Amino acid sequence: xxxxxxxxxxxxxxxxxxxxxxxxxxxxxxxxxxxxxxxxxxxxxxxxxxxxxxxxxxxxxxxxxxxxxxxxxxxxxxxxxxxxxxxxxxxxxxxxxxxxxxxxxxxxxxxxxxxxxxxxxxxxxxxxxxxxxxxxxxxxxxxxxxxxxxxxxxxxxxxxxxxxxxxxxxxxxxxxxxxxxxxxxxxxxxxxxxxxxxxxxxxxxxxxxxxxxxxxxxxxxxxxxxxxxxxxxxxxxxxxxxxxxxxxxxxxxxxxxxxxxxxxxxxxxxxxxxxxxxxxxxxxxxxxx
Amino acid sequence: xxxxxxxxxxxxxxxxxxxxxxxxxxxxxxxxxxxxxxxxxxxxxxxxxxxxxxxxxxxxxxxxxxxxxxxxxxxxxxxxxxxxxxxxxxxxxxxxxxxxxxxxxxxxxxxxxxxxxxxxxxxxxxxxxxxxxxxxxxxxxxxxxxxxxxxxxxxxxxxxxxxxxxxxxxxxxxxxxxxxxxxxxxxxxxxxxxxxxxxxxxxxxxxxxxxxxxxxxxxxxxxxxxxxxxxxxxxxxxxxxxxxxxxxxxxxxxxxxxxxxxxxxxxxxxxxxxxxxxx
Numbered sequence: 001x002x003x004x005x006x007x008x009x010x011x012x013x014x015x016x017x018x019x020x021x022x023x024x025x026x027x028x029x030x031x032x033x034x035x036x037x038x039x040x041x042x043x044x045x046x047x048x049x050x051x052x053x054x055x056x057x058x059x060x061x062x063x064x065x066x067x068x069x070x071x072x073x074x075x076x077x078x079x080x081x082x083x084x085x086x087x088x089x090x091x092x093x094x095x096x097x098x099x100x101x102x103x104x105x106x107x108x109x110x111x112x113x114x115x116x117x118x119x120x121x122x123x124x125x126x127x128x129x130x131x132x133x134x135x136x137x138x139x140x141x142x143x144x145x146x147x148x149x150x151x152x153x154x155x156x157x158x159x160x161x162x163x164x165x166x167x168x169x170x171x172x173x174x175x176x177x178x179x180x181x182x183x184x185x186x187x188x189x190x191x192x193x194x195x196x197x198x199x200x201x202x203x204x205x206x207x208x209x210x211x212x213x214x215x216x217x218x219x220x221x222x223x224x225x226x227x228x229x230x231x232x233x234x235x236x237x238x239x240x241x242x243x244x245x246x247x248x249x250x251x252x253x254x255x256x257x258x259x260x261x262x263x264x265x266x267x268x269x270x271x272x273x274x275x276x277x278x279x280x281x282x283x284x285x286x287x288x289x
Numbered sequence: 290x291x292x293x294x295x296x297x298x299x300x301x302x303x304x305x306x307x308x309x310x311x312x313x314x315x316x317x318x319x320x321x322x323x324x325x326x327x328x329x330x331x332x333x334x335x336x337x338x339x340x341x342x343x344x345x346x347x348x349x350x351x352x353x354x355x356x357x358x359x360x361x362x363x364x365x366x367x368x369x370x371x372x373x374x375x376x377x378x379x380x381x382x383x384x385x386x387x388x389x390x391x392x393x394x395x396x397x398x399x400x401x402x403x404x405x406x407x408x409x410x411x412x413x414x415x416x417x418x419x420x421x422x423x424x425x426x427x428x429x430x431x432x433x434x435x436x437x438x439x440x441x442x443x444x445x446x447x448x449x450x451x452x453x454x455x456x457x458x459x460x461x462x463x464x465x466x467x468x469x470x471x472x473x474x475x476x477x478x479x480x481x482x483x484x485x486x487x488x489x490x491x492x493x494x495x496x497x498x499x500x501x502x503x504x505x506x507x508x509x510x511x512x513x514x515x516x517x518x519x520x521x522x523x524x525x526x527x528x529x530x531x532x533x534x535x536x537x538x539x540x541x542x543x544x545x546x547x548x549x550x551x552x553x554x555x556x557x558x559x560x561x562x563x564x565x566x567x568x
Contacts (some may be wrong), residue, residue, distance in 0.1 A: 011299010
């Protein structure tokens with residue numbers, strides 16, 4: 001299975017808009033939303049059947065046996081995450097701060113700490129002739145990289161399609177690193193602004209550290225044709241394929257609000273996205289041979 | 290007054306709102322907690338900047354004492370330790386610095402050393418004290434850098450504006466938990482609404498009062514207003530989409546300093562937020 005991942009660095013540049021259009025242009029049989037703490041792809045993929053859902057267990061959390069606890073405070077001192085406080089002479093765990101390291105359990109002289117399973121989110125799998133794997137992290141939970149890996153593995157296990165599209169998350173941290181593993185190409189959707197270009201450079205350098213091939217496109221290029229040109233030049237200088245630019249198009253948010261991709265709307269943004277899609281595919285074929 | 294600027298969805302205008310609120314105040318502290326992609330300083334352009342390196346602790350092994358008993362490897366809940374040819378090794382990006390392995394080692398073979406994970410930059414931009422957390426490339430967790438940035442807030446600050454990371458995971462929660470009021474910047478689209486609902490849940494769990502700014506409002510999509518109405522969330526203001534604001538933003542200019550109408554909008558907004566906080 002060949003895998004294309006869409007990333008951006010900066011949020012809101014149009015990752016999901018691009019991913020949804022590509023999925024429809026190419027009738028892609030397998031796709032996933034790796035933005036587990038703000039997933040959106042399900043809003044525009046138009047599945048009619050109810051999805052399969054299962055709980056996602058992240059790291060375990062500490063739980064204090066209130067009868068055994070003598071309030072000595074040894075666990076509170078040992079916890080590096082400030083997740084334990086003595087309240088009315090008994091240790092209490094803050095479930096949001098606890099990272100599940102089990103140091104408290106190790107240091108407790110009275111055997112009052114248990115490590116218990118914690119539902120940290122939900123995995124969701126849609127199927128018709130296509131397969132779509134997505135998830136929703138419970139708010140405030142960490143370890144989103146592990147859930148991203150689960151979302152990807154579920155997709156790969158459930159589909160034998162030849163081509164998969166993965167919609168990524170903003171930033172450069174844990175969920176992004178997990179999404180990059182094993183993909184053939186990362187398409188960066190950049191925004192022609194000072195912030196957008198700065199963030200694009202950070203994600204390109206991160207991708208380089210992780211050893212994955214990249215290509216760049218610019219969304220809403222007419223907001224600043226000058227910055228678009230700078231991005232193009234940056235790509236030339238750094239030997240990164242620049243695969244195209246999309247104009248700002250009010251049809252994009254209209255399509256999204258109506259619950260479908262831009263593929264079915266006759267507009268300038270769609271035509272630009274088609275070109276980018278073709279160029280990206282060509283690049284992936286070259287990379288394969 | 291400490292304000293957290295949140296959004297859920299990326300690119301709705303958190304930084305735009307945060308830098309403008311700080312810029313129109315008499316005196317303010319701006320803290321960029323979006324440590325993976327910090328952008329506020331591109332707008333505020335602070336001078337006299339100083340950098341402090343942020344470190345976390347990682348284990349170091351004394352090969353002469355280690356007996357390869359595996360106790361540390363088995364204890365590590367994050368799978369950050371492995372034995373290679375009877376020698377323990379740490380994957381430093383995965384290590385959570387919990388301090389467990391030196392505790393469990395029966396031979397006293399593990400000590401902890403500091404490892405840089407990012408920097409906090411402080412500087413001044415007119416009336417704004419600018420604090421920027423910036424995580425090193427290739428790191429997984431921004432939490433240590435976020436905490437280091439928040440610790441640079443000025444003790445006597447009358448207004449602190451915290452520019453939070455997108456999403457609703459631990460990093461957004463850590464940043465918002467420091468504030469006494471949350472400002473949620475929402476884009477009126479189906480994507481914006483869905484992520485707004487998630488971030489509203491986060492704010493509710495944190496038990497913080499909050500208000501909403503509808504940014505890039507074009508008057509066509511009313512689901513955000515409907516949700517606010519149903520949940521009794523005050524809409525602090527609506528900022529219409531304008532190519533002038535878009536172009537100032539693209540050029541990393543603080544719009545209030547160039548456009549009187551925008552300056553007034555943020556002045557009024559700040560006054561309204563103060564009223565909300567004190568009500």
